[in-house]
Amino acid sequence: MQTTQSTDGTELSYELYGDGRPLILLHGGMAPREYWDPVIPHFGEYTAVVPQRPGFGTCLDGPAETSPSEVLERESTYVQTLVDDVDGDPILLGHSYGALTGIEAATDATVEAVVAYEPAVLPDDFRTQANLADRMAxxxxxxxxxxxxxxxxxxxxxxxxxxxxxxxxxxxPVWPDCVDLVEEVVRMNRAVERYRLPDRLDVDAPVLVLTGTDGPDFLRKSARATHEALPHSRFVEFDGIGHSGPSEAPELISAEVDCFLRK
Incomplete structure (x- = not known):
């Protein structure tokens, strides 16, 4: 277990697997870092860096009421801290909310590439009616x-x-322990509901945006919109794969990622 500290003083922990180019795996939603267990064996040529997002399985100090913009900024800061802590310019591979924070972090951090599976971005017509955070609260x-x-x-x-x-x-596997994280999930969902995708995302690194035909339609739509907002992006849609694509079909996803990174 490795540890580092973000600029706000929060201790971050992460596991390392393998020996090669650093690949930071960013889990999303209520998934623990064990979400990546099926994926790691397929990236044997890389050093997989697997953090536990603060607040998701760890303790966070600070006010319970945090503005949505501060939540996303906090998450992006954690990613940037990990980028600075590893050797070399890493690749960011994020799922859902982890994909969104990876892209946001890459607007400032120096990374080799970003891979984003169905980033947690809501299309405008869906976002204006989204109220999951309020319902959960x-x-x-x-x-x-x-x-x-x-x-x-x-x-x-x-x-x-x-x-x-x-x-x-x-x-x-995470039920019912994940219930302890419900307040953090409310904050996360509120941040997603308030986030508006800009016309252009200032990410210099190449980005691979992935989605699946069996996931939520609004995430497939937003994945394509994210791709179109990026200056250097490739878009791939997998038939018959849902929102949990990386853990659902790790061999297929890792092959596409490896092909993208080799190019």
Missing amino acids: ALVEQGERREAVKRYIELVLHPEGIDDLDAWLAEW
Whole structure:
């Protein structure tokens, strides 16, 4: 376990796997860093840098009420801290909210490349009506913390519907421990709902934007919009893969990433 410290004094921890070019893996949503376990073996030529996002499995000091812009800025600062801590210019590989923070961090940090699988960006028509953060916050205030997490799972992880949510939760490795993170998830969702994709993202590094046909339609739409806002970007859509593409189909995803990086 390696540790470093961000500019705000927060201690960051991360694991290292392999020996090669640094590849920082940024998990999203309520996923722990173990999300990347199926992926790491497919990147044997790289040094996989696997952090635990502060607030997601760790303790965060500071006010519970944090503005959405501060939440995203905090996350981007953590990524930049990791970039500065590793040897050489790393590659950022992010999933969902991790993809968004990776792109945002790359506007300032010097990186070799960015790979973003379905960054957590909401299209304007969807964003103006999004109220998941408020719905979750209301349930938390009523003491229904588990129900708040279930709303997140239903709307983000299974927007197409799920027949037996309780059975799915019984097989989900992070349930019910993830309920402890519900306030952080509310803050994260509020940041996503307030984030507006600019016409141009000032990222000098090449970016590979990935999506899958079986994920939420709004994320497929926003993935393409993110690609169009980047000056040096490639867009790839995988048939039959959902929002959890990297862990769902690690061999396919890693092959595309490796091809992109070799070019």
